[in-house]
Amino acid sequence: MAGLGAADDVMKSSDVDSTDSIFADGLGEELLSAMECPVCMEYMAPPIFLCENGHSICDQCRPQLSECPTCRRPFLPNTRNVALESIASRVQYPCRNEGCFEIRPLELVAQHQSACPRRPFPCPMAQGSHCTWKGPLSLIKKHVMDSHGRYVRIGAESTSVLNDVSDTPGYSLVIFAFDQVFLQKSRMQDSKFYSAVQYIGPKEHASGYRYEFQLSTAKGHQKIVVGNLVYSICEDLRQVNLHGNCVRLDHDVIKRYMYEDKLPYKLRLYRIEEDVL
Numbered sequence: 001m002a003g004l005g006a007a008d009d010v011m012k013s014s015d016v017d018s019t020d021s022i023f024a025d026g027l028g029e030e031l032l033s034a035m036e037c038p039v040c041m042e043y044m045a046p047p048i049f050l051c052e053n054g055h056s057i058c059d060q061c062r063p064q065l066s067e068c069p070t071c072r073r074p075f076l077p078n079t080r081n082v083a084l085e086s087i088a089s090r091v092q093y094p095c096r097n098e099g100c101f102e103i104r105p106l107e108l109v110a111q112h113q114s115a116c117p118r119r120p121f122p123c124p125m126a127q128g129s130h131c132t133w134k135g136p137l138s139l140i141k142k143h144v145m146d147s148h149g150r151y152v153r154i155g156a157e158s159t160s161v162l163n164d165v166s167d168t169p170g171y172s173l174v175i176f177a178f179d180q181v182f183l184q185k186s187r188m189q190d191s192k193f194y195s196a197v198q199y200i201g202p203k204e205h206a207s208g209y210r211y212e213f214q215l216s217t218a219k220g221h222q223k224i225v226v227g228n229l230v231y232s233i234c235e236d237l238r239q240v241n242l243h244g245n246c247v248r249l250d251h252d253v254i255k256r257y258m259y260e261d262k263l264p265y266k267l268r269l270y271r272i273e274e275d276v277l
Contacts, residue, residue, distance in 0.1 A: 035088060037061055038069050043093055045106055046085040049075060056081045098136075115203050115234070124174045124183045124200060124233075125151060137201055140181055144174050152176070156270060162186060162263040165193070165254070177269050182209075182230065184267060185237060186247075193254050196246035197269065198233045206232035207272070213247045214266040215257040222256065224249075230269070 035043050037058035044058040051057070051068035057075070067074055093109040095102040097118040104112050113119060121140060123131040125148045133143050144152055153160065156177040165188055175182040175197070186195040195213055199206035209230040216223040226247045231240050240246050254263060 031087075031091065032093070034084070035091060035093075039065070043088075043106060043109070044084070045088060046080070048081040048084050048088070050079050050081050051075050054081075056084055117202050121200060123147075124181070125172060128170060128172050137181070140200065141176055148174065153267075157266070157268045159264065159266050162265070164261050165258060165263045175267075175269065178209075178271065180205075180209075182269060183233060188251070189241075191251045193249045193251060193263075194241045194246055196228070196237060196240050197230045197267075198235065198237070199230050200233045203232040203234050206230050206235075210270055210272060212266075212268045212270075214268070215254065215263070216266075217257055218259065224253070224257070 032043075034056075037044050037060075038055070039057060039061040042058065042060075044056060047059045048056050049059065049062045051071065052073040052075075053068065053071045055068050055070040057065070057068070062075065065075075088106050091106065092103045093106055095104070095109065095113055095116055095118075097113060097116045097120070100116050100118040102109075102112055102116070118136060120134040121137055123129075123133040124140065124144060125131055126133075129148065131147065133147070135143060151173055153173055153175045154177075158173075158175065160173060162171055170185065170187045172186075173184045175184060181200040183198045183200060184195065185198070186193070188194075197209075197211045199209060207229065210227060211230055212225055212227045214223065214225045226249070228246055231237075231245065241248070257263060257265075
């Protein structure tokens with residue numbers, strides 16, 4: 001059966017009352033199903049394209065296909081489903097994350113889902129360990145403790161050692177403090193040492209935390225302390241490093257604190273309202 005499309009008997013955009021919102025819960029699952037792209041299963045936003053039989057597809061999937069995935073007929077060149085686009089702008093969409101009951105317009109639901117506290121989070125160690133686990137924020141600690149326990153620190157203050165700093169492509173630690181989850185990432189690049197702490201959770205909560213990174217010589221005669229803001233895991237870490245919103249030290253500086261290519265350091269997390277010691 002063709003979706004809401006360009007056939008003569010389908011709804012035209014002029015049939016939709018431009019002043020009334022169409023609520024998904026009132027029109028039922030059938031409408032929401034019609035709004036889903038048959039390929040990626042995401043809700044379709046304008047522009048929405050059509051095949052010869054009136055089936056719709058989103059603009060992200062359309063360039064990847066040569067024929068309609070539903071009926072195998074060709075797509076109509078540069079023909080859009082104006083009726084469905086008009087409806088899409090009026091439907092209230094439910095958040096797809098399990099346990100969340102938020103309902104938003106199309107232009108806001110994707111933004112909400114990307115920051116929804118009930119969204120599935122990837123494993124914090126995924127990049128280095130190729131771990132494919134995903135789950136709710138409430139289960140991250142159990143997963144990381146069970147599967148990556150050697151890369152965990154408990155508490156706001158910790159001492160760690162980076163091995164072979166000169167060749168470190170990237171080093172990660174998961175930190176559980178203040179009943180929250182943080183990720184410290186360190187690396188050497190272009191003769192500079194970078195380290196930053198990111199917050200895993202609602203983006204707006206990240207600004208409530210800072211960290212201090214401390215290096216000291218074996219006898220404690222020399223010390224260097226660098227502090228900075230904690231950034232959300234949603235932030236591009238490359239940009240954080242590029243703009244110096246992190247620990248950024250020349251290799252010539254950190255080598256004074258190294259022992260046999262190992263770099264011991266202390267890290268302290270604290271809430272913004274706490275006094276810095």
